[in-house]
Amino acid sequence: MSKIVTEGDVRLFVGLEGELTSAERARVGVAHTHAEGLVKQFLGYDPVQRRHVEFYPKHLHAGGMGIREDEPIGWEKSGNRAVPLNRGGQVSKTLQLRHIPVRQIKNLYYDPDANFGQAARTTFDGSFDTTFDDTDFAPDTVKTNGEDYFIDLDEESIGWAGLVYWGSGVWPIEPGSVAVDYISGFSEAELMGGADADAAQADLARGQISVVGVDASPIRYAVLLTCAKMLHVQQSLKRSDAGRGFDGGNVYESERFQDYSYKRPSGQISSTVQLTGLVVGLPTEALEALEPFKTYGRLRT
Amino acid sequence: MCAYRRRDSQYSIDLLDANGESIVVDSTNVVLLKIGKDNQIPHLDINSSAATANGSRIAAPTNPIIVQLDSEDLKFAAGVYDVEITVLDSSTGSVRTVLEKGVFVLHETQRGVLGL
Numbered sequence: 001m002s003k004i005v006t007e008g009d010v011r012l013f014v015g016l017e018g019e020l021t022s023a024e025r026a027r028v029g030v031a032h033t034h035a036e037g038l039v040k041q042f043l044g045y046d047p048v049q050r051r052h053v054e055f056y057p058k059h060l061h062a063g064g065m066g067i068r069e070d071e072p073i074g075w076e077k078s079g080n081r082a083v084p085l086n087r088g089g090q091v092s093k094t095l096q097l098r099h100i101p102v103r104q105i106k107n108l109y110y111d112p113d114a115n116f117g118q119a120a121r122t123t124f125d126g127s128f129d130t131t132f133d134d135t136d137f138a139p140d141t142v143k144t145n146g147e148d149y150f151i152d153l154d155e156e157s158i159g160w161a162g163l164v165y166w167g168s169g170v171w172p173i174e175p176g177s178v179a180v181d182y183i184s185g186f187s188e189a190e191l192m193g194g195a196d197a198d199a200a201q202a203d204l205a206r207g208q209i210s211v212v213g214v215d216a217s218p219i220r221y222a223v224l225l226t227c228a229k230m231l232h233v234q235q236s237l238k239r240s241d242a243g244r245g246f247d248g249g250n251v252y253e254s255e256r257f258q259d260y261s262y263k264r265p266s267g268q269i270s271s272t273v274q275l276t277g278l279v280v281g282l283p284t285e286a287l288e289a290l291e292p293f294k295t296y297g298r299l300r301t
Numbered sequence: 302m303c304a305y306r307r308r309d310s311q312y313s314i315d316l317l318d319a320n321g322e323s324i325v326v327d328s329t330n331v332v333l334l335k336i337g338k339d340n341q342i343p344h345l346d347i348n349s350s351a352a353t354a355n356g357s358r359i360a361a362p363t364n365p366i367i368v369q370l371d372s373e374d375l376k377f378a379a380g381v382y383d384v385e386i387t388v389l390d391s392s393t394g395s396v397r398t399v400l401e402k403g404v405f406v407l408h409e410t411q412r413g414v415l416g417l
Binding site: 001002003005006007008009011012017188189192193194195196198199201202203206207 | 307337338377378381383384403404405
């Protein structure tokens with residue numbers, strides 16, 4: 001899985017740009033991996049640009065959130081059953097994709113009998129990919145961009161909302177009848193905060209889509225802040241003195257001034273850890289940096 | 302390791318074994334240098350067997366090895382990347398050994414015609 005930041009980013013941010021020991025490299029790697037996971041979890045999507053293949057709608061209420069079309073639109077045939085296309089206003093003009101920003105839809109399929117690509121499947125090949133099994137989402141079910149559907153684009157090649165409109169009214173309501181093969185996320189230049197014309201051209205040569213001026217660097221910053229916090233806690237827990245137990249770190253264990261004094265217990269979990277806790281969640285500053293990039297659209301999918 | 306965006310760069314890199322002794326890469330082996338991010342297509346991928354279309358190259362076998370990066374190959378976004386130096390050992394088939402993995406910083410530069 002591609003990462004939001006490079007290992008070099010993390011090392012430079014925490015002052016470990018020189019030669020590393022194996023243990024230091026391992027600690028950086030662990031903190032890096034977990035920090036990226038927390039950021040992706042908070043955002044609700046993967047901000048690194050890549051291709052996704054997903055099935056929609058997820059359920060009968062997938063339209064939801066007030067963007068509805070209540071007009072009766074008729075019936076759809078499914079096998080030997082007739083399916084109404086307006087169940088009390090549960091149909092929608094827009095489809096919400098899980099990963100944003102949407103950059104390009106490679107293919108969009110509509111097959112009312114596909115059942116999430118399992119209807120005609122006789123064997124499971126172990127992965128969902130762009131080659132669907134058997135006859136589900138066959139080539140003749142591919143729809144035309146600009147006619148059958150169109151992306152809610154803010155400017156060329158970037159749609160922040162992740163919405164796709166069905167060209168002729170409302171989206172089908174049969175769960176798993178639509179498959180979307182699309183590219184979402186930020187290019188490397190956009191994550192670096194340096195998406196100018198040269199960088200966009202360089203990214204294009206590597207198969208990535210960049211839009212000049214798009215700056216997703218706060219996402220990188222959030223990962224780095226979280227990494228720094230994790231490494232700080234790790235360092236506090238590092239066993240450096242077997243007789244004493246965990247290292248106390250650089251905090252006072254006792255202090256006295258006239259009649260006032262205190263002493264922290266030694267030989268136990270370090271004072272640093274007592275002060276900072278074992279909290280390795282996202283720091284407040286990271287949450288603030290990520291807030292503009294968070295999606296709530298997942299509630300609709 | 303660092304370079305300036307849209308500018309040529311040249312590096313002299315000492316290859317040392319675990320004991321700190323200089324090693325020379327055999328002429329039948331290939332030294333590879335990648336700049337980018339783990340698990341993604343590198344921004345720059347050069348080796349000692351051939352130069353890139355823009356002229357970036359690695360001169361090996363020598364010690365130190367000489368790495369030349371052409372300004373045309375350094376147009377990607379300024380920022381912090383990983384650099385990975387690997388040797389492809391022809392005597393053991395296709396075994397690739399990582400010699401070093403470090404930090405590569407590409408600094409931003411001013412626009413305009415070079416040399417003016």
